[in-house]
Amino acid sequence: MTIWPPKSGELRRPAYKSLADTVVRAVDAGELHSGDRLPTHRNLAYDLGLSVQTVSRAYDELIRRGVIAGEVGRGTFVRAGRSDTKTPFVQDSQNEKFIDFSILMPVFEAMHLAEMQRALTQLGADLPSSAVSAFRPSTALRKYTAAATKWLEGCGLNPSAQGLLMTNGNTSAMTIALMTVASCSDLIVTEDLAHHTLKALSRYLGLRIQGLEADAEGVVPASFAAACQRSQVKAIYLMPSGLNPRAATMSAERRAELVAVARQHDVMIIENDAWGPLQPDRPAPIAAMAPERTFYFTSLTKCIMPGLRFGFLTMPEAFASAAANRHLVTSWMATPLMAEIGCRWIEDGTAERLLNWQMDALGKRNEVAAKALSGIPFQSSPNGMHVWLPIPGAWTEEEFVAHARLNGVAVAPGSAFAMSESARDQGVRICLGAETSRTLQRGLNVIARLARSNPEPALLTL
Incomplete structure (x- = not known):
């Protein structure tokens, strides 16, 4: 059974989102390729029995996700498979200041740099020939x-x-x-x-x-x-x-x-x-x-x-x-x-010492996260580098990620880890290692405030 093009009546509600997801699945399955031209809004709307506005909204959603691109006078083209381009972490943070909970990494402090500097200094004195x-x-x-x-x-x-x-x-x-x-x-x-x-x-x-x-x-x-x-x-x-x-x-x-x-x-x-x-x-x-x-x-x-x-x-x-x-x-x-x-x-013994330090540091950061998210369902491990926050209330995953970013906090959407487009738990991954203790607390306070806000669904589409 082919994914693209869909048949009239195969799309679920809301139709614009179902159509957008169908295009993504077709790209990931290899049925649509980078550079393929998509039907015009009007032609696809006619073929699927949808309004032109619904197809336009689906195309806008795909442009926002980076899956397709529109070229004036030429049409709309597949840009790349989502699996090729989408990562859970923010790839370029140099031009924007935000608290980064999107990338999974251990806690890194000045003492780590000093430890590596000492190792390199020692290597300069007794580096074995085989290493180079x-x-x-x-x-x-x-x-x-x-x-x-x-x-x-x-x-x-x-x-x-x-x-x-x-x-x-x-x-x-x-x-x-x-x-x-x-x-x-x-x-x-x-x-x-x-x-x-x-x-x-x-x-x-x-x-x-x-x-x-x-x-x-x-x-x-x-x-x-x-x-x-x-x-x-x-x-x-x-x-x-x-x-x-x-x-x-x-x-x-x-x-x-x-x-x-x-x-x-x-x-x-x-x-x-x-x-x-x-x-x-x-x-x-x-x-x-x-x-x-x-x-x-x-x-x-x-x-x-x-x-x-x-x-x-x-x-x-x-x-x-x-x-x-x-x-x-x-x-x-x-x-x-x-x-x-x-x-x-x-x-x-340096590795064991640094391991024990990391376990202690992440343990404390998990305690900070548990306190900030008190009363909000989340999943974690005692010395883990991240917590998983199921999407609360009326939020959708994409809306929660977008609103967190508007408030200066980047988190990883669950969709970046999804093996298929079928129904799955909606949630975000909040990484605890990249930030300082102070910015960690500030960012978690933003996440907690959004999770507790439970906005009306109508407000999320404004």
Whole structure:
């Protein structure tokens, strides 16, 4: 069944929004491409039995989202797929002053810069030749295996029997994992709100992506099982330890249930644990429960320092060679200089000290958020980097994001994480790490005021 063009009677109310969403789905599905010309307002209105005003409003909405563009004298054209352009964070903040809750990052203060300056000064005195001269990945990175193993053990793994790759952070590891477990047209499933790059990356790799029903813990096992019964699922992508947009932490029981379904249907598991040991009381990683089918990745970037782009990918030994080959063609190898700094810090205790500092800082910021949002339903994890705020009252997601921005606060819309345009929970992600303590409080006060305002629906369209 094709998405575009829709047939008369297929659109829901309000028709303008349904038509706009249909165009977005068609772009994301590859039925409309960048540069394609759309029908005139009048012709499309006639074909669908709508008013010209309704079609014009839909086109205006698509222009606002950045999906289409109108050219005087030529018509209206598809500009780009939403998955190609939409990010949850504000990409250019230099020309506008606002409190930025849109980007997910750890707390960074002057002492972090001083720590890196000390590390670079020390490297200037005793930098090993291999950090700048070795060209073969095995030669350049072999010396860091012990430190990598030590960090992964702190994450709850026993990596000695697993394949191990060192990567330039989590994005590199995620790409390698997807390329290794799946081939063109294979189906990947995940929860309905997942990592914001997963949908676009899957499409670039020729993979199909499907969102599953999720609850307060994450993917619902029955939804996973039903997907496996309907189609051949190649892998399930999970963020079980608070990293997911809803800030949900999956219980050990839920993890075991999902593993059981994966084993029954021979589905691989990709576990994104970017925060690593930031959550001290979390259950053991899924990779510890099902090492024979799990690709697990983490890094020092989120829990230690944003600029320390150094991470680890483990996988079943049978996939180690294939993963290494895919790493070669995409990144060649982890940057040895970053590996040198990261592993020195793991070995001399600096990484653990910075981790403990980050846990304490984020714990305090979560307490500030809980106090500011008192009485307003939200979801969080004790040491997490963000909270999830379900859209309150008469607000819509887009209206809440827009009104927050008008009040000088940027938040991430839930739509940026949606795996499909179907019904899902409306909400915003509020990140706690990027701002100072003072601006954090000010921004949370704005969010709380908007959440409590519960405006009349008519006022939101003015």
